[in-house]
Amino acid sequence: MIGATNVLVPLRSNSVLSRIDPRCRLLAALALIVTAVSFSSWQPLAMLVLVAAIITGFAKPDWSRTLKMVLTMDGFIFVMLIMLPFTVSGDVIFTLWGFDASYQGLFQAVLIALKANAAILVLIALVGGMDAILLGRGLQGIYVPAKLVTLFMFTIRYIDLLRREYLRLRVAMRARAFVARNNRHSWRSFGYLLGMLLVRGHDRSERILWAMKCRAYHGHMHFGSLPRLSTQDYLFATAVILFIGTLIGLEVACPALI
Amino acid sequence: MHIVDGALSSEVVVTGAVLAVAGIGYGLRKIDIDAMPRVAMMSAVFFVASLLHVPVGPSSAHLIVNGLAGLMLGWAVFPAIFIGLLLQAVFFGFGGITVLGVNTINIALPAVLMWWLVSPFLARAEGKSILLAGFVAGSGAIALSSIMVGLSLAASGQEFVPTAKLVVMSHIPVMVVEGILTAAAVHLVKKVRPVMLAPAGSLRSVG
Structure with missing residues (x-):
């Protein structure tokens, strides 16, 4: 996996x-x-x-x-x-x-x-x-819209966070003896897992937004120019x-x- | 679901790229400053979901969950999916560079369509009908995506028609699984954070 x-x-x-x-x-x-x-x-x-x-x-x-x-x-x-x-x-x-x-x-x-x-x-x-950061800066350098690059940079940061969140949830599932099988129960459990990831991701993004606003965030990232x-x-x-x-x-x- | 570089005719590739640029542009306009972390977080969720393999029949399929993505993001799903595909192409070698546009359209357009069709209903739904709406959005988006992949192959040449049929057929079990998964996820989100399924699609901070 x-x-x-x-x-x-x-x-x-x-x-x-x-x-x-x-x-x-x-x-x-x-x-x-x-x-x-x-x-x-x-x-x-x-x-x-x-x-x-x-x-x-x-x-x-x-x-x-x-x-x-x-x-x-x-x-x-x-x-x-x-x-x-x-x-x-x-x-x-x-x-x-x-x-x-x-x-x-x-x-x-x-x-x-x-x-x-x-x-x-x-x-x-x-x-x-x-690496992903360099890729983002390269994209910025070839005039990809700043908003898209900002979204890109945020995403690559969150993928790692989210994956850890996912692994935590999977450990919690394993602790309850969940084994992925070919049945509706497994699929529903994966659905709840996904839903929970979304909810936690959402809450986290709200916290990040407020924290960033305190630090004068106004819509895009500042990149050191290449x-x-x-x-x-x-x-x-x-x-x-x-x-x-x-x-x-x-x-x-x-x-x-x- | 991924088409590789070199298989499609240049007309299809160019059409896909033009449409994708339009969709991404429109999607980006829908994201205001406050929504940026939220869209990025969702885009990351969907990237992680695509790494997640679920047993389906004798083998396993990775999730696409574009229906769910559509319900959460509305038009903003276009840039979110584009970024996911770009990262997959560069870091895992899935899909190609010239076909990024076609792939973006094939996955994001059904998502937007499902959002447009299902979310007004979902806003009023209660109990079992939430599950139904989730199932329709999840499996409908996969169905449309596989049909669009089939069509983009078929539009590139008559000789791809059997392959196109194979693509659509092979996605039928995935449709069912994604439908059930999306239903469960939507059910949970609707109970826990109903505000995330804002039907207007106006992505603003909700505090």
Whole structure:
């Protein structure tokens, strides 16, 4: 269920990338993912997957956790990918139990798998190492509305509080010999648990509001402004732009898969 | 419930993103200064709830509770769910970045709809009808969400139609469970802090 004490643990990373400005990393990840999703030949996608995997590798990440993240995502789309060759009509490769598998469907499945893996690897490589606070400041830096960022910052703080509240309530349930089973009693008990979390969360938020008002809260958080972009940030941005250019060139040069 | 990057056609992705930005913008306008900690707290509750696995049939499902979120937050559910999805994408790798808009719409729009339909009734409900309202909101939101996920897949191409059907079918047991859970939670909240289910959806401090 929930393992560590803190839910939002960033992937460990101590590469050069972690010294790059969060705004640059966010924008680079966004640009790379948006370009990757619009590709229709496999070569640039394969290249992106490879490069992102290498960068992730150099970031010395928590290997088992990174791998688990990628595999979980692949597990989610596995059924859809398996079904695709059979649902797309086209040139038949083979017939299984009266269903025709087509090349077109297979290619489409390969493309989707490549895109999804490229996107998640880019995200892990560029954004995965950020902690939630840095992410919030990065979002602020790329002109996400202050209200949304404030909400974001409050939320990441409360998730931890709430999780502890949840664990306390679960201990109370276990003390009364509650075991989650497949019946209405269990579901109702989970419902009450959720309701109680909401009530306690609500009361706590009211207390926090009054405490903050005493400290002159007027609607948004004050962030220390991010440092000015340094030379290495500009180098990083140039590298990313060149890389995207190469990818687009590859996309133009290579024939579309479908 | 999550769609990954790369599966949807760009028309669907762009439409989703535009609608989501509109919804989030409108939702943010509904949150005044005093409501900020409360909305954030609710958004955190729903994030934690999505980490909670409940046994359903042979396997288990994680909660989405968007119906409940809608009843509590009204329009403010849009930014709350967006933040939850963003955190999930970055820290757990669930869902993608380009599909954030589509996913936000698919989960938040049914929540708002349920709030709009159910909460006037819930404000007057007593006894068993509270449970009924909770059940309708909980299972209705999941039903609509899975249908919308199915539709966004189907709109991306004819070949996704079987997958879309599979998505809707596989959510039927989850619907029942979420309905019962939401009914219980709403029942409790209505008894303990009825003010949290303010039907006007005006999110203000209630002291």
